[in-house]
Amino acid sequence: MGINSLVSNVSTTQTVKGFKLEFLAAFGNPDATRAAKQKITTLTQSSTCADYITKFRTLAMELDWNNAALRGQFAHGLHWEVSRQIAMRKHHPWTLLELQNAALVINNALCEEHASHLPKDNKPSKQSNPARGTSTSQQATSSKKLSNNPNNVLEEERNRCRTAGTCIKCGKMGHKFAECRTGWKGTPIEDGAKKESAKIGTESGPTLGKD
Structure with a gap:
């Protein structure tokens, strides 16, 4: 039991x-x-x-x-x-x-x-607040110098180049910025403008002297 x-x-x-x-x-x-x-x-x-x-x-x-x-x-x-x-x-x-x-x-x-x-470089530009005593011509010259950094190009321009499939550096198609061997598209124009300005100054000098 x-x-x-x-x-x-x-x-x-x-x-x-x-x-x-x-x-x-x-x-x-x-x-x-x-x-x-x-x-x-x-x-x-x-x-x-x-x-x-x-x-x-x-x-x-x-x-x-x-x-x-x-x-x-x-x-x-x-x-x-x-x-x-x-x-x-x-x-x-x-x-x-x-x-x-x-x-x-x-x-x-x-x-x-x-x-x-998003910007690749968020560091503030040193040229935004130039030190006192810097001449206007020096500021303009340094602002025109282009480096091999694509962030020197405005964001709107970079976006436009991406959409069009062109190089940010030279503006041509067929290659990317890192593969570019042409050079910055702004450099030849600026050099040409300087040469043209120097040529005009040389030709106009003697004329003003004779008067």
């Missing part, structure tokens, strides 16, 4: 544990589900799209939402620039996976575009 009672107790204990495991497997943890629902409804893309997708998928695993609900919530938390680009597409993604892939591609393209517009 004692053995049967012991076996019965062990069997009952195992049944309770099994029931608990089966219950959690079927219905999940109510507290975890409630917490995941609260987090996913407030989740937004605060950094990269890949990081947002990872966090969203982790929370979605705790929920029993259908594809439409998950897709709508994911779109709601996207960065506004990414959402605008997706809305402008002719073919809208119909599944959560398609939406996530499209958002990832668009986000990467936007990051590359923003990075291309």
